[in-house]
Amino acid sequence: MDKSEAIRRIEELRKVLRDNSYKYYVLNAPTMSDYEFDQTMKALEALEAEFPDLVTPDSPTRKVGSDLDRGFAQYPHRYPMLSLGNTYSIQEVEAFAQRADKALESGFTYCCELKFDGTAICLNYVDGKLFRALTRGDGVVGDDVTANVRMISNIPQTLKGSGWPRDFEIRGEVLMPFEAFERLNAEREEIGEAPFANPRNAASGSLKLLNPQEVAHRGLWCTLYHIPSQSVSYETHDAALSAAASWGLPVSDLRRICHGISEIEDYIGYWDVHRKDLPYATDGIVIKINEMALQTTLGFTAKSPRWAVAYKFQAEQALTKVVSIDYQVGRTGAVTPVANLEPVPLSGTVVKRATLNNKDWMDQLDVRVGDSVYVEKGGEIIPKITSVELSARPSDSVKPHFPDTCPDCGSALVKEEDEARWFCPNQDGCPTQIKGRLEHFLSRKAMNVIAGEATVNQMYNLGLVLTPADFYDLDARSLMLLENWKEKSVKRFLESLEASKSTPFEKVLYALGIRFVGESTAKELAQHFGDVDSIANASLEDLRAVGDVGDVIAASVYEYFRDSRHLAMIERLRAHGLRFSTAGPQSKASDALAGLTIVISGNFSISRDDMKAVIEANGGKNSSSVSGKTSFLLAGEKAGPEKLRKCEELGVRVVSEKEFLEMIPSREQAPAEVKEPTLFDL
Ligand code: IVH
Secondary structure, three states, X not given: XXXXXXXXXXXXXXXXXXXXXXXXXXXXXXXXXXHHXXXXXXXXXXXXXXXXXXXXXXXXXXXXXXXXXXXXXXXXXXXXOOXXXXXXXXXXXXXXXXXXXXXXXXXXXXXXXXXXXXXXXXXXXXXXXXXXXXXXXXXXXXXXXXXXXXXXXXXXXXXXXXXXXXXXXXXXXXXXXXXXXXXXXXXXXXOOOOOOOOHHHHHHHHHOOOOHHHHHOOOOEXXXXXXXOOOOOOOEHHHHHHHHHHOOOOEOOOOEEEOOHHHHHHHHHHHHHHHHHOOOOEEEEEEEEXXXXXXXXXXXXXXXXXXXXXXXXXXXXXXXXXXXXXXXXXXXXXEEEEEEEEEEEEOOEEXXXXXXXXXXXXXXXXXXXXXXXXXXXXXXXXXXXXXXXXXXXXXXOOOOOOOOEOOOOOOEOEEOOOOOOEEOOOOOOOHHHHHXXXXXXXXXXXXXXXXXXXXXXXXXXXXOOOOHHHHOOOOHHHHOOOOOOOHHHHHHHHHHHHHHHHOOHHHHHHHOOOOOOOHHHHHHHHHHHXXXXXXXXXXXXXXXXXXXXXXXXXXXXXXXXXXXXXXXXXXXXXXXOOOOEOOOOOOXXXXXXXXXXXXXXXXXXXXXXXXXXXXXXXXXEEEOOOOOOOOEEEEOEOOOHHHHHHHHXXXXXXXXXXHHHHHOOOHHHOOOOOXXXXXXXX
């Protein structure tokens, strides 16, 4: 390649890398697979090696990608936050080990770790307390996400044990475990929001939320894996991590000390298979020289340490063909393009469909019917089309036409500003939306009535139901009209419908299907206002005062209750006996704590969440910090010293668990919410 060609190609590669780095780090919506990105970076590195005078300090090969976001204050990193050299080839790991052997005296060890696939975080503890948390940013300055990080349950606010330096940094990854990711995406789809493509994007998107209360609901999790050597004095990296673990910091114990390449290869081989059993995403193995002194000897390049390398697992990919593209209308009217694929096996399942998210995404991919496309699962749950094999594009292929009208009812589609998706505005006449709302109303997390899509479809087609209130007018005679329904199925359905009348208010509110009101928002609204009339009469400002309710949700709730058809339907449901307030024997155990604002701290004989539920069930209000308004601090074992000190300062009473239990009717009567323990609670 001659120089002018090299200049052109280098600029081209840099542009591709910068564009994708922005989509990856800032938009949390990459359009290139990690593998393609890494290969493009390697191509640029090779060209820059061949033409060293074309290297510039701002080349993506010299700089880490930036996640800086205007919504946050920024602070400089004490030590630059670097990336890792990575490879997909075992031979290159072998070459790394050979170089280490040559450069270092014998007797050193490697510390092999999982490469966690989340978003990097740097925590600063001062005097044993979490002082500041920064994202990687551009490696030099990071976004201050301290308030959000305080909402991550396994990050301690205060260290335990002893021996921690007065002021030190520890770095790691914020992850969203698969379970939380699936829950979040299900909730987003329920409320008509685009799902996150993978847990990594979900984690970094969540860490950048502007409302910390919302972060608390996201189920984020953290694992720490690096203490800059300037911060502590331990002989080995492994010893530093063990010390950090003894201070209560979350450090993975899946790391292994390896004595040479064959042990490293065993570790890689083991995790390439078993990583599928982990509850969070990993995308490779990190191999680090374990001795701190040797790390210092080897030092850093501009972008990464010389003492570590990442071996990345190849994301599983498959090549298949797009057979057709469907445009699906959801219950909120959002139109989602979905590609039907020639079935192809991938990571243990057969992939037949892949979402194309929205029109912009489709345009970016430039996907057409008949195209050969790469589908990838990697650590991701939803299969996605990562790229189109343009060389195999049929010559007669045509760009797909995103519909202008609703594929179901024919209404002209509309798009709101700031929305990537197109919507069918015909809420009351579009059969798919109506049926979607009816199904949602009966669904398990809502009214939990035994009836699925097919039943609702039949009922709708026979003209038996149009709004949820119509379900409660159904009688045995009309239900017998349904195909294959006999007395037994009719009886089962009517019993299930009757049982649904005692569904708690928060679930009824969720069942109404108000746009953007998912399960947790419905719960917050129900708890805050207590009954539907108070919500219906609330001003926008009143609504915005509720936990995670922002402008968008507030506007949606406000509008919902300004529609007289909705109010009439609620009246009908109320007349049928559905619960429209939190009061009542099932949601309240007693009023023993009415009017009291209680802060809890420490560990109890039941989980903290359960304890909060007990407080609420007995009429009390939970609050997170001690203030003049606090009625008392309910202190369990290891209650926070800071909270206790504040109580002393403000003269707030401290109550033990035993004393507390004496204040309320016996515990069996209080409906504590039962939560399944997750791996992280154990
Ligand atoms: S060590 C000085 N260890 O991978 C380098 N990084 O692709 C310190 N990562 O920027 C990083 N798991 O965000 C290290 N066990 C692990 C890791 C890990 C994930 C991330 C980290 C890093 C990126 C590089």
